[in-house]
Amino acid sequence: MDAKQIMVKMVLDRWYAQIKNTDDALNLLSDEQLQREVAPGKNRGIYLLGHLIAVHDDMLPILNFGDRLFPELQEPFIKQPDKAVPQLTSAATLRTFWEKLNSVLTEKINGMPLEEWFNRHNSVSQDDFEKEPHRNKLNIIITRTSHLSYHLGQLILLK
Amino acid sequence: MDAKQIMVKMVLDRWYAQIKNTDDALNLLSDEQLQREVAPGKNRGIYLLGHLIAVHDDMLPILNFGDRLFPELQEPFIKQPDKAVPQLTSAATLRTFWEKLNSVLTEKINGMPLEEWFNRHNSVSQDDFEKEPHRNKLNIIITRTSHLSYHLGQLILLK
Numbered sequence: 001m002d003a004k005q006i007m008v009k010m011v012l013d014r015w016y017a018q019i020k021n022t023d024d025a026l027n028l029l030s031d032e033q034l035q036r037e038v039a040p041g042k043n044r045g046i047y048l049l050g051h052l053i054a055v056h057d058d059m060l061p062i063l064n065f066g067d068r069l070f071p072e073l074q075e076p077f078i079k080q081p082d083k084a085v086p087q088l089t090s091a092a093t094l095r096t097f098w099e100k101l102n103s104v105l106t107e108k109i110n111g112m113p114l115e116e117w118f119n120r121h122n123s124v125s126q127d128d129f130e131k132e133p134h135r136n137k138l139n140i141i142i143t144r145t146s147h148l149s150y151h152l153g154q155l156i157l158l159k
Numbered sequence: 160m161d162a163k164q165i166m167v168k169m170v171l172d173r174w175y176a177q178i179k180n181t182d183d184a185l186n187l188l189s190d191e192q193l194q195r196e197v198a199p200g201k202n203r204g205i206y207l208l209g210h211l212i213a214v215h216d217d218m219l220p221i222l223n224f225g226d227r228l229f230p231e232l233q234e235p236f237i238k239q240p241d242k243a244v245p246q247l248t249s250a251a252t253l254r255t256f257w258e259k260l261n262s263v264l265t266e267k268i269n270g271m272p273l274e275e276w277f278n279r280h281n282s283v284s285q286d287d288f289e290k291e292p293h294r295n296k297l298n299i300i301i302t303r304t305s306h307l308s309y310h311l312g313q314l315i316l317l318k
Contacts, residue, residue, distance in 0.1 A: 001292055003277060007166045009293045014301055039198040039316040118162065133160055134169045142173050142301075146308045153312035157198040 008117050011138055012109065015145045018152060019102060022052070025156050026098070031091035038154045045158050047082035048151050049094050054078045056101055059144060062121050063137050065108040070097055112137070167276050170297055171268065174304045177311060178261060181211070184315050185257070190250035197313045204317045206241035207310050208253050213237045215260055218303060221280050222296050224267040229256055271296070 001009070026049070034045035043051075054073040060066050068074070076085040089097075117138040120129035129135055160168070185208070193204035202210075213232040219225050227233070235244040248256075276297040279288035288294055 003163050003166070006277070006293045006295070007162075007297075010295075010298045010301055013293065014305055018305065042316055118165070134165050134172065136165070136169075138166075139169050142169055145305060146173055146177065149305045149308035150312035153309035154316065157201055157313065157316075 004114055004118065008114060008138060011141050011145070015109075015141050015148075016106075018145055018148045022148065022152050022155070023102075025152060025159070026095065029155070029158050033158045034091045036158055038157045043082045043154070045155055046088055046091050046094065047077065048155050049091065049098065050077035050089060052148060052151055053094060053097050053101055055147060056105065056144065059105065059140060060108070062123050062140055063108070063112075064122055065105070069101055069104065073097075109141075163273055163277065167273060167297060170300050170304070174268075174300050174307075175265075177304055177307045181307065181311050181314070182261075184311060184318070185254065188314070188317050192317045193250045195317055197316045202241045202313070204314055205247055205250050205253065206236065207314050208250070208257065209236035209247060211307060211310055212253060212256050212260055214306060215264065215303065218264065218299060219267070221282050221299055222267070222271075223281055224264070228260055228263065232256075268300075 029045060034049060037044050038048065050073055053070060054077040057068045057070050057073065058078075060068055073089070076088055118133075118136045120126065120135060121137045121140050124132070124135040188204060193208060196203050197207065209232055212229060213236040216227045216229050216232065217237075219227055232248070235247060277292075277295045279285065279294060280296045280299050283291070283294040
């Protein structure tokens, strides 16, 4: 393995490990448990699940994988805080979205040619990328893994 | 920047960003708030802070940076769960440990030659490393950043 292969493997291993850990947490939690706040006065489990789906869905256009699958989740789960929207998508539906999205992302990620990970993502201009070549597609996986870990630490509190 | 420089920068940027976010969270929390459980029946803030220090302290021998600074924290904050040890190190003292450790880690990390990040860390044997070259020093930063993010998501709930 050359350095780029090793690097991509390290980053994707961590991404997939945290997706698996989130799957495991979701399997341990009932839809009812997801309705609860992770701590008094804080976000509910269902909001965090929707938030993770919306943020990961946004990776599709950023990584040039295509359009979002669930654009309707951007408003209630990213732009709005929890409890601002009266009726959220149900936990049962969000679970199916989470699985569908992971299956699409996995297929796209696994099909990405190695070199492409080091090219710019769609949220950075060509000019900025020339000055800041670390703002590449692989970096999107790094930052989203960190974001996922942060919220997974909260979700798990519902157990 | 060549590929290795870019990779190391991506990983270290994320590490330092999460250290900074944890510093910010700690600055917002009083010692009294750190005595509280992050959610009912869950770990207390002070335990999480001690746990992060103990885990990061362990990076010193793993990365060949030297001995742990606070070996006495391994037992109460890693081997034992919260509330198993009657008297924990005070929050005020843990804050000074956290700062000291970050200053030492930052100095060692910034002094690491680029190529060294892709060499094996001390928790993997030479034989295993030859088969699994992703088990290198940079990967320790990746996994510890993910661990830090997970617990930072919990600490922040004390605000």
